[in-house]
Amino acid sequence: MAVYVDDAIWKWANKRWCHMLADDEAELHRFASRIGIHRSAYQGPPKTSAPHYDLTGFERDRAVRMGALAVDRAGILAVFRKVKVTGAKGTRRAVTAAAE
Incomplete structure (x- = not known):
């Protein structure tokens, strides 16, 4: 299993922000x-x-130093698709082919 961060590119409250997702x-x-x-x-x-x-x-930066994988926009979107919750009740899609 891995943790992922994208580039800190969007601004809010005078800071640059990114997303952190995981498998x-x-x-x-x-x-x-x-x-x-x-x-x-x-x-x-x-x-x-x-x-x-x-x-x-x-x-x-701290997350990357501690082992998070830095990914580009396409990479974070791929992880997003894997972990996205589907259905009205919040049923999680399987994140690996083995789990499906």
């Missing part, structure tokens, strides 16, 4: 905790369609 939601939360991101920063269903955290550029 598994539990891994996403563990990694966020390891890099000092509080669980209250989590964004996921039902408010958003994919479990993720928004990170500042500084937090992104």
